[in-house]
Amino acid sequence: MSYPAFEQWRDVPLPRVTLSIVVPAYNESERILPTLAAFAVAVSGTGEPWELIVSDDGSRDGTADLVGALPWANLRVLRHANTGKGGAVRRGVRAARGDLILFADADNSTPIEELPRLIAAVRAGAHVAIGSRAAEGAEEVGKSAVRRVVSGGLRRLTRLLTGVTAEDTQCGFKLFRGEVARDLFRRGVLDGFSFDLELLYLAARDGLRVVEVPVRWVDAPDSKVDPVKDSVKFLKDVLMLRRLHGSGHPRGDGLHLAVVTAYPPGRRSLNEYGLHLSRVLADKPEVGHMTILADRLPGGQEAGDAPNVRRVWDFNDPLSALRVLLALRRARPDAVIFNLQMASFGDRRVPAALGLLTPMLARAFGTPSVTLLHNLFETVDLDRAGFGGNPLKVAVTRSFGRLFTRALLASNLVATTLPRYVKLLREEYGAQNVFLAPHGTFQLPLPPQPFPEVPTVMTFGKFGTYKRVEVLIEAHRALLTRDPRARLVIAGSDTPNAPGYLAGVQAQFADVPNITFTGYVAEEDVPRVFSDCTVVAFPYNATTGSSGVLHQAGEFGRGAVMPNIGDLADLIQDEGYRAEFFEPEDAQSLADALWRVLSDPRQAAALGDANWRVASSLPLSDVADWYLLHLEDLTGTAPGPSPRAQEAQA
């Protein structure tokens, strides 16, 4: 029954609400009460904790007093001098506490029973769900022929002038994610009749997902809309919008940065780094707005994205560069950071290579670009990283690799994570625009957890190409003869280049006890996976860049056992990490190295502490400051004269 639910809502103030309904009201004393009654009973009946906000817009007929007299605990009346409908809704949104915010007209012209369909659309991933009288399936009752013709023409013109694709921009029944509404209304300036168009205009420019939900709708006979007069006003507002917002974000808000990266919940390489780099940058006072241009995901997975994440490019799509450039053109950031390794845009040569042209093109089209390069062609073992093939192909790939490294160096700036890379780019390519930006630790680490009672070896990553676990399992078999309790945890999934690899390994070694395969480790489970081990093993036969896993081992105070090769050795040398070493591909050597840590708690603690101290000394948020310093120089926002900025603009 909904009446008892209404009584409960009427009498008990809710400390937290998931839904706020904002009703703008101007001289509505004659018709608002039945509407509020319908809302109160219907919405309370859904069980959603909600609040009702009536935003009175300077009514002279006592609307505010009439509504204010209702003894409803979760109703608020906002009083304000007359500004127009947009101002009234804005004040309501500012006061709203809900995760979802609906604004609805005082005449219940869209029946409130349509609300669950809008809520479903937002919970399925839309940022904004707008009731649409035009979408397929919508039903209009009582709409006059004049209004039909006028609104049809307006729609076409609006789309042309603003890029807003919604068929029905004016329906007074729109549901927003709360943070989206607050952000859009903070930036919106129109107080009058066209305020919803402005919201949709800003939403379209931000690339937000706006879905139209067909709703039933009744055109109130005394509706305060004069089709002809209002159309003229509407057009003037459309033109004003273009002038107002046409030149990107207003300055003085701080930098607007875009980051092109693979992004969780997608599982492509560097996804976690992209997430954390974006987070620490967004937290900087100099940064006003972040736009993340991420890889597209199979259906449904994009639903949980924050509003500033745009899924615009696809792994192995040769058009990714174009899609990123278009998105940059729309978002107009002050600068763009590319979080890349050589195979970020694909594991097929053509799309991978074309994607690497994007930073150069972005710069050419006017967006200062910084490329953070996590590996170099020169240091990638093509065979083992999955780009192998016959020797001729490898040779061709190598020379193209040099070409595309040059293309990447055509970014305004290139950052790499290892001093050796900086040196190589400067010496081999004569690059002047390369700087060092160490990997950094994602979060300032908490004190490490105690070691587990059972000696546990963990390896972490995406397996199947240069990270392979066969030798590690052989080493584990050897360890079991020394301590039958020993456990091995293989944490992570197959690389996209080697689907089915781990399942094959699991079947092949089904006879070896005490092995756990965790599958893909979600971000929130990472701390537990590291804390539950005694030591982290790196069973690599090649490396492709600074090791995120070694930084994580440090963050959680765990030692490492690794081959003394390539970039891993660099990290040990340059940043002060500590590890036990083994001969690559040698199971006995690996078992011995692991045993030196497992058999001696003091050694495990010494390595773990050393790594934890290194990790604590360089959090990613500090590294982000290095970027900002370069970016401010690049975009001319640094205090004082800046020769580089002039050069960048030239």
Add this chain to the structure above:
Amino acid sequence: MTRPPTTLDVLVRRDADDLHLSLSGRLDAHQVPGFLAAAEPLAARTTLDLGGVTFMDSSGLAALVRLVRTARAAGQDLGIVNVQDGVRLAMEITGLYAVLPIR
């Protein structure tokens, strides 16, 4: 919440002294003229069954008031039954619930 109709259906049963009106849908300004045409003239005993009415706006409420007053003036009996929660609340907060002949 099921999707409510945006129009009104009125089912009329009329005997010598009895008039029974079954309403379902939305009784708003668009629907009031049709509703009144079906209800008038009232009979000696009139029953308004609002069991299917999902929303009633101010015009709908005003139409009810008009029928009740017409019946009283003519010494006829009129009763309203099956008022749904949303409509009931609308009547309550407009002060009509206490004065309408709800049974």
